[in-house]
Amino acid sequence: MRMSQLYAPTLREVPAEAEIKSHQYMLRAGLMRKSTAGIYAYLPLGQRVLQKVQQIVREEMNAEGGQELLLPILQPAELWKETGRWEDYGEEMFKVKDRHKRDFCLGPTHEEIITALIRSDVRSYKQLPLLLYQIQNKYRDEIRPRFGVIRGREFVMKDLYSFDQDEDSLERSYQRMYNAYERIFRRCGLDTVPVEADSGAIGGDTSHEFMVLADSGEAAIVHCPACGYAANVEKAPCPEVPIEEGERHSSxxxxxxxxxxxxxxxxxxxxxxxxxxxxxxxxxxxxxxxxxxxxxxxxxxxxxxxxxxxxxxxxxxxxxxxxxxxxxxxxxxxxxxxxxxxxxxxxxxxxxxxxxxxxxxxxxxxxxxxxxxxxxxxxDLRECQEGDPCPRCGAGLDTARGTEVGQVFKLGTKYSTPLQATFLDQNGKERPLLMGCYGIGVSRTMAAIIEQHCDEDGIIWPVSTAPYSVTIVPVNYKDEKQRAAADELYTRLEDSGIDVLLDDRLERPGVKFKDADLIGFPYRVTIGPKSLQENKVELTHRASKAVELVDIGEVVDLLLSKLASEQPLT
RNA sequence: CGGGGCGUGGCGCAGUUUGGCUAGCGCGCCUGCCUUGGGAGCAGGAGGCCGGAGGUUCAAAUCCUCUCGCCCCGACCA
Missing domain, CATH: 3.90.960.10 (YbaK/aminoacyl-tRNA synthetase-associated domain)
Known part of the structure; x- marks a missing residue:
């Protein structure tokens, strides 16, 4: 792609509405624009990042036997009434009516719709376990959208639903997803902490949230430095306190x-x-x-x-x-x-x-x-706090804040029973399916990556999620030698399968450098007059700012090996 | 929903208290010249129903009423 053609309107100034880094940079780097409160349009660069994250998610879901499908966003009220969540979800659900005044909602999640889908087609234990997932927009009418895409009202989410015949099998599905999540976030360059969590409106008993630690995070967690226990403060139990005979005062x-x-x-x-x-x-x-x-x-x-x-x-x-x-x-x-x-x-x-x-x-x-x-x-009615004893080992707990990027739940029969999603077991006996659900906030993950990977100059994309891995910046594209070298290198990089962006704008070099740093391409190849005379170009690593002079003939191979070594293996 | 704040060219803001001439500034944008290693310079230019609707007044961005939107804090959530 050529920068002169790319729709990536960067901003020099920080939009007043953006408080945290990820929000500011997503707007400034031209990844997205706001449509209305909590709803955003993704521009080409943002969409590319989103697709990279989705691709990682896809690969890991598929690796665990997940099968991708696409479900309705517009969903009939009847299903939600069957599970009682039409009321339970309350104000947070976007509700709409069609021309016949029938009730619908914009799906905030898809348990109902997928359970209803498979209940008519899954009849036998032989079809189990079944792991189905979708990546699409979900809608929640948040009381207060905040932090850009971190708490939006429309957001991209991956949800996988598992259907099993018994507890052991459900436990295996849950573990597979749990492990897959660790791989996904690692590949995204995210440092996440899995914490025990409450299952909230989704329901079920066992649940873990994957947290990206950040001071701007909305969730409070406690973790034990001694044994590694970690939980959302909502979930962490506080011990019973023995009643001691105190000195008796008269009130x-x-x-x-x-x-x-x-x-x-x-x-x-x-x-x-x-x-x-x-x-x-x-x-x-x-x-x-x-x-x-x-x-x-x-x-x-x-x-x-x-x-x-x-x-x-x-x-x-x-x-x-x-x-x-x-x-x-x-x-x-x-x-x-x-x-x-x-x-x-x-x-x-x-x-x-x-x-x-x-x-x-x-x-x-x-x-x-x-x-x-x-x-x-x-x-036990209080929130756990710093210094409280660890429920596992008794050591004093530490606190931290985090942004939740994923959550896994064991749902059990919460949906299968009311929706009558049953199967016949080996003995010909009808039993409700045991379900699990596993979500990843894809758009939120993108913001979380930026939170963890940025500096004063802009974003520092991990190779795995960068919109382009490499940008070529000729200092002066009007100069014929530089232009020829840049064009040639651009072609060679593209041919070798690298996502490359050529900054062919007739801008002054400072402008191009600033934009490159802001958008955060992992590598920048600078083509300047001096080094070009010796057939060399500069290779700058965005994260470390390290610069090396490289023979122009060796750039492609060097980049290929650098890019490969930076992609976390699964 | 409660509390606080803000709506003025694409972005960031001034002007509003104390009504008064063609509504300003910086950035960006367009044209030309010039310049090309970290957001250059000069010259010229385009672009604004001052969020919207009523009202007060000789006169409203400015005062009053209503309304819509946005941001922040809180209660809720991936």
């Missing part, structure tokens, strides 16, 4: 005028946050409930929801809080509350606590939660 009400938050209470009463108890009121399936968490802890709604087994859970509004506690927000407490009280293990063990008094501008101190409160139940 007393204290006047705490307009002292609402934990910080205010602590400084006002000179106590530590560990001694304060947050009383949070929730509505679970319409019924009120109070939850106690220690002041230095964060409630984990996922854990709470699981413990309650409710389908709808939301914090009570200020009106409800006032009605139940008799006090404005900020003064709720567990004493004499007319609703069930659940306590996190750690909160339930506090024997000298400060709690809200259910009375405006009053708190109560020296409260023993185990003795003075009538708790309905105690459970």
């Amino acid at each position: 007393e009400e204290v006047h705490t005028p307009s002292v609402g938050t934990i910080e205010e209470v602590c400084s006002f009463l000179s106590v530590e946050p560990q001694q304060c108890i947050k009383t949070i009121l929730y509505m679970a399936d319409g019924k009120p409930l109070a939850v106690l968490v220690r002041g230095d802890h964060t409630l984990n709604e996922l854990k709470l929801q699981k413990e309650l087994q409710c389908s709808e859970l939301e914090m009570a509004d200020s009106h409800t809080i006032a009605e139940i506690t008799g006090a404005p927000v900020g003064f709720a407490g567990p004493l004499n509350l007319p609703i069930p009280i659940m306590a996190d293990y750690a909160a339930a063990a506090v024997t000298d606590a400060v709690v809200g008094a259910n009375k405006e501008d009053y708190h109560v101190r020296h409260v023993s939660i185990p003795k003075d409160c009538s708790l309905w139940k105690t459970a």
Whole structure:
């Protein structure tokens, strides 16, 4: 490809809307443009990268026996109603109506549609295991699209669905995918960490997320430096805390005028946050409930929801809080509350606590939660945090942030049962299929690669995902000698199968160098007047900035070997 | 949805508080000259219903009302 023909509009200035590097560079390097919030058009360079990532995904999926197919994006509501997810997915689903007023959605994922597809055609254990996948656009009406393509409303995703006859077989499918994911991300040049994860709206029991560690990441994870355990904070369990016999104080009400938050209470009463108890009121399936968490802890709604087994859970509004506690927000407490009280293990063990008094501008101190409160139940309800004991080995956990690029789930029969996807086993007995699903956010992966591979000048593509591996930059394309050398080298590189871009623009060299660095081609061949007299060209490695003078006749072979050695083997 | 902010040529912004002449600046774009090893220089030029709709006024980018969009923080998620 010739740069003069390529539609790659680069920007000198950083678009105001882009906060993080990957977003800025994707816009500046001309990889994509925004259409509307969370929706992007991919320009030729971006599309090439996307295709490279997809190709890696394809190869690894195929290597594990996956078969690619293409599924509808526009999906009928009926299927989603059968699994209950028409409601469960809620506001996040793009819903549309056709001219007959029938309900459809733009598929946020494809479990329903693929299960419905295979249920009529898969009848026997002899057809199993079956691994089917698709790479296509998915739609989620995110509350807040963010970070460019990292959290878009339209995005490219690969999903593979596995169908097995028993748990052992499902476990094998799961392992194959897990291993394939490690290979895929390695080939993309990504450093990922697999973490134990909650399965959220997709469902199922076992799940791992593949995280790219980044400060800009939206997910918080904990990991153990001692044994290697790693999990999403939503998932990591916190231990039960033994209740110790503390010194018995008699509780007393204290006047705490307009002292609402934990910080205010602590400084006002000179106590530590560990001694304060947050009383949070929730509505679970319409019924009120109070939850106690220690002041230095964060409630984990996922854990709470699981413990309650409710389908709808939301914090009570200020009106409800006032009605139940008799006090404005900020003064709720567990004493004499007319609703069930659940306590996190750690909160339930506090024997000298400060709690809200259910009375405006009053708190109560020296409260023993185990003795003075009538708790309905105690459970693990808080988010794991730095320093908490590792659930496997007990060592102190570290925290980090990450962007999720892939997730694998064992779904079991969550979809096959309601959708009646069954097969006949060896004994002629009808059984539901055991399913797994395995997603990779392809467009998000592209952004994650940039996050991990960039510097002040721009992107530094790994060879495996670079839009072009090599760019040829003649310092002055008007100069006949340089032009002839550039053209010839361009042809030879193309002939040898290298993705090469010739910057034949009549721009000044600085402009071309800047663009080359910004777009991030792994190698740049500079053809300049001085070295050309000795039949040499400069070969610059984008990542290391190392420059070597190479005999023009040897460039192709040298590049071929360099490119090959940089592609991670599988 | 709650809180904050922003909509002015392709990009980045000024002008809005305190209404007033042909609405500016930098970058990019076009033409010519010149230049060619890190986003050159000179000259000329194109391009803007000031997000939209109402209103106030002799006069609105500027004031008022409504509306649409975008960005950031939070609650949700791959």
